[in-house]
Amino acid sequence: xxxxxxxxxxxxxxxxxxxxxxxxxxxxxxxxxxxxxxxxxxxxxxxxxxxxxxxxxxxxxxxxxxxxxxxxxxxxxxxxxxxxxxxxxxxxxxxxxxxxxxxxxxxxxxxxxxxxxxxxxxxxxxxxxxxxxxxxxxxxxxxxxxxxxxxxxxxxxxxxxxxxxxxxxxxxxxxxxxxxxxxxxxxxxxxxxxxxxxxxxxxxxxxxxxxxxxxxxxxxxxxxxxxxxxxxxxxxxxxxxxxxxxxxxxxxxxxxxxxxxxxxxxxxxxxxxxxxxxxxxxxxxxxxxxxxxxxxxxxxxxxxxxxxxxxxx
Ligand SMILES: N[C@@H](CCC(=O)N[C@@H](CS)C(=O)NCC(=O)O)C(=O)O
Numbered sequence: 400x401x402x403x404x405x406x407x408x409x410x411x412x413x414x415x416x417x418x419x420x421x422x423x424x425x426x427x428x429x430x431x432x433x434x435x436x437x438x439x440x441x442x443x444x445x446x447x448x449x450x451x452x453x454x455x456x457x458x459x460x461x462x463x464x465x466x467x468x469x470x471x472x473x474x475x476x477x478x479x480x481x482x483x484x485x486x487x488x489x490x491x492x493x494x495x496x497x498x499x500x501x502x503x504x505x506x507x508x509x510x511x512x513x514x515x516x517x518x519x520x521x522x523x524x525x526x527x528x529x530x531x532x533x534x535x536x537x538x539x540x541x542x543x544x545x546x547x548x549x550x551x552x553x554x555x556x557x558x559x560x561x562x563x564x565x566x567x568x569x570x571x572x573x574x575x576x577x578x579x580x581x582x583x584x585x586x587x588x589x590x591x592x593x594x595x596x597x598x599x600x601x602x603x604x605x606x607x608x609x610x611x612x613x614x615x616x617x618x619x620x621x622x623x624x625x626x627x628x629x630x631x632x633x634x635x636x637x638x639x640x641x642x643x644x645x646x647x648x649x650x651x652x653x654x655x656x657x658x659x660x661x662x663x664x665x666x667x668x669x670x671x672x673x674x675x676x677x678x679x680x681x682x683x684x685x686x687x688x689x690x691x692x693x694x695x696x697x698x699x700x701x702x703x704x705x706x707x708x709x710x711x712x
Contacts, residue, residue: 403428403474406445406456408435409676410533412508413467415630415669417455420471422665423621424481432683436536438549441567443557450563468504471623484623495617499601499624502594503631507587510577514584515638521584522639530637543575588640595644595653598628602652613659621663629666632657 405421405428407414421428433439433454440452449456449465457464457473464473475484486493515522516534526534547568554564577583598616605614615621616628632653635644645653660666672679685696 402460403478404431404458405429406431406433406448406458407454408433409669409672409679410529411435411454412512412630412634413453414455415633415673416467416626417457417470417474418669418672419626419629419665420474420484420623421478422668423484423626424474424478426474426478426480432679434680434683437684438546441550441553441564443553443560446557446560446563450560450566452563452567468500471626475623482620484621484626486620486622492617492620496622496624499598499616500627502597503624503627506591506594506631508631508634509574510584510587511591512634512638513574513578514581514587515640517578518581518584521588523641523643524639526639527637530639543571546571588643591635591644595650599650599653602656606652613655615656628656629660632660633670 403421403426405414405417407417407430409415409418409432433445435454439445440449440454445456446452448458448463451465453465455467455470457470459473459477464470472485486496488494488497515526516530519526519534550564550568550571554561557564601616602614605616605618606612609618611619615625617624632641632645635641636657641657644650645657647654
């Protein structure tokens with residue numbers, strides 16, 4: 400395997416899954432920031448790598464892997480450090496991991512996220528500061544018009560990508576209609592209740608049958624199903640919905656599972672990246688605008704450090 404590179408955006412749900420996987424496997428990889436709020440996923444060069452125009456993408460030399468589930472599989476099979484995330488599907492634990500991974504994947508996360516940003520009164524405790532910032536910065540109602548205009552212009556400029564851009568336009572239209580539908584948003588939020596009831600039951604069963612009080616979804620080992628659940632729970636907290644979905648009263652085992660996640664190194668690493676996103680984005684934009692300016696800035700900081708050290712002597 401050559402040097403891995405992950406194209407991602409820290410706030411992206413599916414990017415977080417790829418990052419968790421790489422950190423769980425102790426993989427060395429290059430960070431390639433794709434600022435999706437600035438539309439960088441639609442750049443022709445990026446679209447040629449992933450015609451869906453989405454993050455994450457994993458590059459291993461010439462090999463390109465798109466879609467977070469495929470990335471999790473690829474990394475688990477090809478990185479030989481860390482523990483196995485996807486147990487053999489012929490084993491009972493392997494079957495359970497596959498079942499729970501699919502169950503968590505059935506959450507309509509985009510409708511849930513943009514639905515809450517649109518109908519903020521549906522959030523149990525109010526949006527987190529970061530979610531509020533996101534809701535304010537993207538004019539959600541005007542969003543589709545802007546996307547359509549940009550993608551149409553790009554489709555004209557790059558005929559080889561015309562179909563891919565048109566698929567994106569259709570998808571954006573459908574998506575915008577969905578999260579403006581309050582009834583549908585409520586329906587999605589109710590579906591999450593059922594999924595989390597099932598998860599609470601699974602955690603109870605594991606606790607009783609295996610006698611482990613601090614178990615992950617299928618026992619002592621943290622697997623791909625846990626990666627999927629981790630990003631869902633973090634998204635729920637981001638949207639200020641945890642009081643509705645997991646509290647010591649509502650789903651106590653899920654609540655303690657969430658507390659335990661905070662002690663896991665890979666989870667801490669991803670959360671640190673998410674919190675540092677605003678700083679990373681600024682640096683990325685400066686570097687993109689002019690690598691020379693960034694070089695001068697870094698040299699300036701280095702000179703200031705050397706000067707202050709010499710002065711202190
Ligand atoms: N099925 C894909 C979904 C990826 C996806 O939806 N990515 C979102 C961010 S979480 C994205 O890139 N959105 C930007 C866009 O569609 O333009 C996966 O699992 O990787």
